[in-house]
Amino acid sequence: MQHRRQKVRDSMKKVQVLRWIVLVCLVIFVGQYLIVPKDSTTPFKTVVKDSVKDVTVSDYTVQENRNIRRFLSLDPSTYQHIRYYKNKDTMQSSEIVIVQFKSDDQADDFKQAMQKHVDDQIKIFDGYLPKEADLLKQCKIVTQANYGIYVTNKKADTVVNNWQQSLKKGD
Structure with a gap:
């Protein structure tokens, strides 16, 4: 009888430990989505330089504001900083755009504008350069x-x- 009670207690302890583990995992999982990251204080020039350090930047040209408007449909004056690298070879789809937002609410607009740009580029490249479309x-x-x-x-x-x-x- 005592042996059975001990088994029940051990089983209840295991259940309690599992409940705590599940609760901690749940808090961590939900916390990742609720915590808003603070703004980075890394200077824009450093972010750009670090980002493209493994890319042959001589294959690209840095685009001026008018081309940012023309190719990306973005208004550069609405951002704190923007850098647009476009491949010199018009048969290449490689591009890099790095922006620093003036306010956090610009993130969704940036994503939508870039996705529209990508979709438009896919339509262009799909017919004659499928590897670039891919x-x-x-x-x-x-x-x-x-x-x-x-x-x-x-x-x-x-x-x-x-x-x-x-x-x-910059943190």
Whole structure:
């Protein structure tokens, strides 16, 4: 009888421990979505330099404000800073756009504008350069705190990772 009671107590302890583990996991999971990251204090020039360090930037031209409006349908004056690298070869879809927002509410507009740009580019490249269209389909559009990035490049994951690491420098 005593042996049975001990088994029941042990079983109840295991259930209690499991409940606590589930509760802690739930708090961590929900907390990730509720915590709003603070703005990065890393200077824009540093973020740009760090982001593109593994890319051959000589293959790109830095676009002026009028071309940012023309190609991306973005108004550069609405952002704190913006840098747009466009591949020199018009047969290449590689591009990198890095922005620093003036306010956090610009993130969604930036994502939507970049997604529209990508969709338009896919329509252009799909018919005659399917490999470039596929590259566009694998693009990265990410926002974090007061920054945003759009990358179409074979090293997109590396560029985004470099960008994220650079944002942490200012913390």
